[in-house]
Amino acid sequence: MIDFTGQVAVVTGAGRGLGRLYALDLARRGAAVVVNDLGGSMRGEGTDAKVADEVVDEITTAGGRAVASYDSVDSPAGGQAIVDAAVGAFGRLDAVVSNAGIFGSVPFEDLSVDDWTRMLRVHLDGGFYLSQPAYRVMKKNEGGRFVFISSSAGIFGQPMEAHYAAAKAGLVGLTNVIAIEGEAHGILANSVMPTGFSRMVTETVGDEKFLAESGFMQAIRPELVVPLVTFLASRACTFSHRNYSAAAGRYARIFVGLSEGWLADADTEPTAEDIEEHLEQMSATERFLVPGSIVDEVLEVCERRGVSAMPGNAEVEFPQGSR
Numbered sequence: 463m464i465d466f467t468g469q470v471a472v473v474t475g476a477g478r479g480l481g482r483l484y485a486l487d488l489a490r491r492g493a494a495v496v497v498n499d500l501g502g503s504m505r506g507e508g509t510d511a512k513v514a515d516e517v518v519d520e521i522t523t524a525g526g527r528a529v530a531s532y533d534s535v536d537s538p539a540g541g542q543a544i545v546d547a548a549v550g551a552f553g554r555l556d557a558v559v560s561n562a563g564i565f566g567s568v569p570f571e572d573l574s575v576d577d578w579t580r581m582l583r584v585h586l587d588g589g590f591y592l593s594q595p596a597y598r599v600m601k602k603n604e605g606g607r608f609v610f611i612s613s614s615a616g617i618f619g620q621p622m623e624a625h626y627a628a629a630k631a632g633l634v635g636l637t638n639v640i641a642i643e644g645e646a647h648g649i650l651a652n653s654v655m656p657t658g659f660s661r662m663v664t665e666t667v668g669d670e671k672f673l674a675e676s677g678f679m680q681a682i683r684p685e686l687v688v689p690l691v692t693f694l695a696s697r698a699c700t701f702s703h704r705n706y707s708a709a710a711g712r713y714a715r716i717f718v719g720l721s722e723g724w725l726a727d728a729d730t731e732p733t734a735e736d737i738e739e740h741l742e743q744m745s746a747t748e749r750f751l752v753p754g755s756i757v758d759e760v761l762e763v764c765e766r767r768g769v770s771a772m773p774g775n776a777e778v779e780f781p782q783g784s785r
């Protein structure tokens with residue numbers, strides 16, 4: 463069994479929906495949990511302390527350990543307070559599930575600056591405000607796990623969600639860099655693109671009655687996302703820098719690959735016409751790499767060019783389509 467005894471986890475947005483289920487599973491497996499939730503509406507209005515309190519009661523009634531945090535992730539002070547709640551109540555911090563979020567659908571041309579900034583503040587700034595103080599604690603502890611809850615909307619796109627998609631895609635960038643810098647300290651960071659029935663899904667797909675009768679709600683029940691998040695938050699997870707989707711019991715890696723592309727002759731100056739001519743070769747995705755950083759990308763092309771970008775004879779290995 464993947465066990466969290468002696469470990470401390472923070473789950474933001476843990477009062478409702480998917481976050482509540484992550485918190486319950488981590489607690490059931492022995493983690494002491496900070497149940498953070500502002501208790502606001504789906505669009506981010508209002509607060510309600512009951513929302514976090516009820517989950518804490520659920521955990522403690524079942525014999526687990528949990529404390530409530532009502533701070534908003536959307537300010538540096540809020541992020542710090544959530545981390546302080548973990549260290550203050552339980553003395554350490556092992557895993558962070560950055561899950562709190564709001565949602566709203568607006569056509570791109572009608573999106574207001576307020577809609578845009580509020581969405582980025584909660585999802586993307588919130589991810590930073592929470593993870594930086596948590597990272598510092600984990601570094602002292604010599605290890606930890608971050609699970610950033612992103613969204614397929616950010617990776618693949620979704621109409622009327624420019625603000626949400628941009629914020630969620632930004633979390634993948636944050637995950638990438640925390641993973642790279644955290645490696646030396648035993649800190650791993652991965653992200654999850656979940657699909658699970660909640661108030662957010664009702665907004666996107668409409669007619670709840672039909673969805674219940676068709677079996678759709680049951681097929682994408684939120685419980686099906688939980689095992690992936692629990693695994694990534696645990697010490698059983700030994701990799702970093704990856705993204706996984708969980709939807710309807712299908713668990714799959716999502717990756718950004720670099721196609722083999724077209725390598726222009728070294729002694730030519732390619733023109734826009736050359737680009738047009740080689741589009742097919744540039745766009746083919748049969749052969750690709752998943753670079754671990756900009757450095758990996760540049761070293762790979764330098765290797766193909768026969769140029770050295772590093773002092774000494776540093777060699778980079780790129781197993782195709784993996785990392």
Ligand SMILES: NC(=O)c1ccc[n+]([C@@H]2O[C@H](COP(=O)([O-])OP(=O)(O)OC[C@H]3O[C@@H](n4cnc5c(N)ncnc54)[C@H](O)[C@@H]3O)[C@@H](O)[C@H]2O)c1
Pocket residue numbers: 474475476477478479480481498499500501502503504506513533534535536561562563564584588611612613614655656657658659660661662663
């Ligand atoms: N449900 C899905 O299919 C789906 C798909 C993709 C991504 N997600 C993401 O998963 C996460 C959970 O979504 P859900 O469907 O369970 O939604 P939900 O609305 O049921 O739960 C989100 C919780 O976050 C809390 N919250 C919002 N702003 C907060 C803030 N500033 N500080 C602290 N808490 C705050 C809310 O009070 C709420 O309880 C979100 O980040 C969402 O974007 C969900």
